[in-house]
Amino acid sequence: MDTKNSKIDLAGIRLAHPVINASGTFDALAGLRCFGEEMIERFPFSAYVTKTVTVEPRQGNPPPRIRETTAGMINSVGLPNKGLDGFEREDLGRLTLLPVPVVVSVAGFDIGEWRALAERISSREEVSAIELNASCPNVKSGRAFSSDSGEIEKLLGGIRSLTDKPLIAKLSPDVADIAEVAAGAEAGGANAVSLINTLKALELDSESGSSWLGGGSGGLSGPAIRPVALAAVAAVADRISLPIVGMGGISSGRNALEFLQAGATCVAIGTENFRDPEAGLRIRAELDKLAGQGTDAAN
């Protein structure tokens, strides 16, 4: 596998290398304040996936929002964001500072919201693709949009005609058969799928007997979930022919290689960014070395 010279094609988006970020695990505009120009010069990913944007602004869940656990962490952050208007007005234009394609993650709580998001975001030329964070609940049915193939096929069906931009469906592992859900996304017209999102998890404070996190249960991420993620990628790759963004506890080039071998077109780094802001660069370099292409992966 040649990671240095061949560009990756992810549903029409050209990536310089196979390492991108997971939505909600790297804030490029915050990074600019913390690291300055160096972050632009050495941007760790070949595409930037934004934090999920919702129609209405959201404050997010009360803290504590994160809890470290064995080889990972649980988060109940609650999709805080400026909302569609705020994102468009304040953030989207500034993302053109980044030297890579921008993928905007969106989430609607009913089909009307999904349509509004798809329409508005896809009208912007700064946007290369849209990732559908389908793990949030459909308020009409009470079930997450990613909970079964029917829901996700309906979701895709409801927005497909609104845009020509690549649509990437992000899948949750908290389902009986993730390959079946992926097939639903494919049938609905998705151009790619990304998986896995976090696993539903809980930690109790045994002193009080109540949940440690302010938001109650949360999502588990980090190396603890990597074997679950790898199984999911392999199952989905076996079932559908769409390109796959593989993620879930990747913390090294060797981990990334396993996901590519399981059938992913590219990988996304999430929790590992918290431990190492440069993780994308490091993992790309490690992956290059494993692929026998030498170590010149810094550019």
Added chain:
Amino acid sequence: MTQRVKPMNPAGAPVSRVEAPLGRRRVKVVAARSVGGYRFLEVYDSAGPKPMAGQFYMLAAPYEEGGQIELGRPFLPRAFSVCTAAKGRLGFLIEGVGPGSRALSAAPEGGHLNISGPFGRGFTYPEALAGEGALPVLVAGGVGIPPICLWEAMLLERGDDPVVLAGFRTGKMIEAAELFQSRARIVSEDDAGIGGIERGLVTDLLEERLKDSGNCAVYACGPPPMLEAVRRMCAERDIRAELAMEAVMACGFGACNGCVVKTKDGFVRLCLEGPVMDVNALSEATFPG
């Protein structure tokens, strides 16, 4: 008559944030010793800039040097305000209360740590915060000493004459007061009379000081109830103040959205908009959760 030197950035505004190198770097532990019930660690950060007082770093003991001593934890780094910073040496004060801080406390001289930073917004100079001639009053409680300690050093360096007030829960922790350069007024909550230390709360000292002094700029760091008492006291007397706050953090650089604190304008990420917060932005300073 003290000489006032006000470091300014090229745009003319006082600098309270220094940018960090992208990524995490391995640094050598050049000193490790016990100070009261705390552990003082000094690392040599040759690749990093000099931080502002109030900024923090994310620290982790490398796995290959025993940095994972309790069944897969610690996994994430831990946030610590920098306590001393001179000639590339950064000092941190650690209290071993969980797997992360215990792994850090176990780091020996000659060992290594992984660090990233400096992150966050540091303290504002007194004249910029409260007007020309404002007296800096520094208030430290327990393990909240570090940012106050570095701020004291930076103010002394430019010719200021800060008042330093410090309080500790028990006499055992009082040794940490040695980290201050000037003569701090010290109180202890529990162990009255030990070594001539007065009994009381540091907020009592602050109240006394605010009665006697003219225009003050108050800077505080300590346990949440102490910060809330300082906030209320300053709000009631219309005194300008900054609090160095704390929150559970995974990343330190605005990526995880975990470290939010409540302000009058809603939740903000403490790693970006803080950890130093103006009291006027807050309606309360309690630790989330």
